[in-house]
Amino acid sequence: MTAYFAILLTAILTGNFVLCKFLGICPFLGVSKKLNTALGMSAAVVFVMALATAVTYPINKFLLVKNDLEYLQTIVFILVIAALVQLVEIVLKKFMPPLYNALGIYLPLITTNCAVLGVVILNVDEGYNFAQSMFNSVGAGLGFMLAMVIFSGVRSRLESCDVPKFLQGLPIVLIAASIVSLSFMGFTGLVEGLLGL
Amino acid sequence: MAEKKVSLGKEFTKGLIKENPVLRLVLGTCPTLAVSTSVVNALGMGVSAMIVLICSNIVISLLRKVIPSKVRIPVYIVVIASFVTIVQMLVKAFVPALDAALGVYLPLIVVNCIILGRAEAFAGKHSVLASAVDGVGMGIGFTLALCCMAAIREVLGAGTFLAGAQDLLVLFGNNVLNGFNGFTLIKEGSALSPMTVFILAPGGFFTFGLLMACANRLAERSGKPKAELKGCEACPMAGSCSIRADGGACEDGKEEASA
Numbered sequence: 001m002t003a004y005f006a007i008l009l010t011a012i013l014t015g016n017f018v019l020c021k022f023l024g025i026c027p028f029l030g031v032s033k034k035l036n037t038a039l040g041m042s043a044a045v046v047f048v049m050a051l052a053t054a055v056t057y058p059i060n061k062f063l064l065v066k067n068d069l070e071y072l073q074t075i076v077f078i079l080v081i082a083a084l085v086q087l088v089e090i091v092l093k094k095f096m097p098p099l100y101n102a103l104g105i106y107l108p109l110i111t112t113n114c115a116v117l118g119v120v121i122l123n124v125d126e127g128y129n130f131a132q133s134m135f136n137s138v139g140a141g142l143g144f145m146l147a148m149v150i151f152s153g154v155r156s157r158l159e160s161c162d163v164p165k166f167l168q169g170l171p172i173v174l175i176a177a178s179i180v181s182l183s184f185m186g187f188t189g190l191v192e193g194l195l196g197l
Numbered sequence: 198m199a200e201k202k203v204s205l206g207k208e209f210t211k212g213l214i215k216e217n218p219v220l221r222l223v224l225g226t227c228p229t230l231a232v233s234t235s236v237v238n239a240l241g242m243g244v245s246a247m248i249v250l251i252c253s254n255i256v257i258s259l260l261r262k263v264i265p266s267k268v269r270i271p272v273y274i275v276v277i278a279s280f281v282t283i284v285q286m287l288v289k290a291f292v293p294a295l296d297a298a299l300g301v302y303l304p305l306i307v308v309n310c311i312i313l314g315r316a317e318a319f320a321g322k323h324s325v326l327a328s329a330v331d332g333v334g335m336g337i338g339f340t341l342a343l344c345c346m347a348a349i350r351e352v353l354g355a356g357t358f359l360a361g362a363q364d365l366l367v368l369f370g371n372n373v374l375n376g377f378n379g380f381t382l383i384k385e386g387s388a389l390s391p392m393t394v395f396i397l398a399p400g401g402f403f404t405f406g407l408l409m410a411c412a413n414r415l416a417e418r419s420g421k422p423k424a425e426l427k428g429c430e431a432c433p434m435a436g437s438c439s440i441r442a443d444g445g446a447c448e449d450g451k452e453e454a455s456a
Contacts, residue, residue: 021231022401023227026227071286074278074281074285074307075278075282078307078308079271079274114227114305114309117307117308121304125301166413166414171407171410172406174403174406174409175402175403178401178402178403179399
């Protein structure tokens with residue numbers, strides 16, 4: 001069990017997808033202006049990441065690896081994710097309108113979000129089993145959410161700041177991201193220390 | 198004919214500076230931040246993405262009259278993913294060191310918004326030749342921006358420049374550079390030590406922010422608007438996306454000004 005928690009905590013803190021691995025930077029910079037959009041987007045990402053892993057893991061194990069077709073992973077994964085997102089959108093619209101209203105608008109954006117494809121490929125590269133993959137994906141999604149929420153707070157403070165003219169706009173946002181990322185480096189070694197690995 | 202040539206030249210040069218995909222259009226930020234830890238990695242990533250971009254631009258432009266517009270995004274993704282797989286296999290076979298260094302970011306070229314963005318904004322609407330030229334220009338622009346950032350980060354963060362250049366050219370033999378394998382600017386054991394933070398994640402954001410500020414300053418001097426996050430504009434999902442109405446990131450999409 002400790003090993004699973006280590007994977008989860010690593011994905012959330014020390015190996016944060018946005019701030020340490022640079023995956024999903026577009027939504028991180030683009031949708032983090034307001035707290036509620038940031039939350040909606042990251043909830044959709046957690047959902048799709050978990051679902052994509054649950055679907056691609058068996059496909060990879062029982063279809064691709066079994067038939068020596070590993071080289072098709074990239075194509076198959078991105079198509080599965082794209083189809084899955086469409087399907088989820090339709091199903092949510094039909095059966096769960098409240099959830100659709102909350103997450104629906106973010107779903108089309110997620111197809112081309114590199115964090116989702118990234119987590120699926122990383123699970124394969126790391127050789128995780130099903131449970132480990134799920135923990136890693138949920139952790140990655142939660143890490144994304146944490147980064148988004150923290151950063152939307154930082155950005156709301158940034159708006160009332162007197163920024164030098166040449167740094168206004170995107171540059172100061174990136175520098176703020178750099179400082180948030182620096183603070184996440186403080187977690188280095190935390191997982192090993194906490195769980196006594 | 199003469200007119201056509203002029204416009205081709207324009208398609209080529211616009212990607213380098215005026216519409217540089219990274220610094221002006223703010224596309225492809227993930228690989229830019231992730232692989233710019235050394236110039237050699239940046240070059241490898243830039244060239245790989247450029248090959249995918251040119252090939253997919255050509256194929257998509259060839260198929261632009263056949264692809265029904267309703268399913269064009271999945272079709273584009275399949276075309277791009279196929280070329281990424283080819284490039285991935287080539288890199289694995291001929292430049293294994295680069296494959297190890299780029300890791301997951303090599304297959305992630307599939308979701309690089311530069312490539313899908315150019316397919317949607319340009320290749321799907323223009324002739325094959327123009328699309329290929331656009332791909333070359335945008336590819337070189339991407340590589341230039343990556344190398345620019347990587348040069349700053351590598352020199353400050355590791356104290357080297359072009360380290361591992363030999364690994365990139367291993368295909369042409371083991372001694373093609375006469376034993377040259379990058380400059381070491383800060384020798385081990387000297388009084389100076391490199392600022393490691395620059396090759397770590399925070400340094401990436403910081404360098405990118407400052408480069409963006411420089412690009413904005415230069416653009417302002419020549420009377421152009423500064424780069425804003427226009428991800429959504431080039432984003433192929435823009436049509437079905439309602440975040441822009443929600444006051445999220447996107448300004449109102451302005452039409453692609455290249456005709």
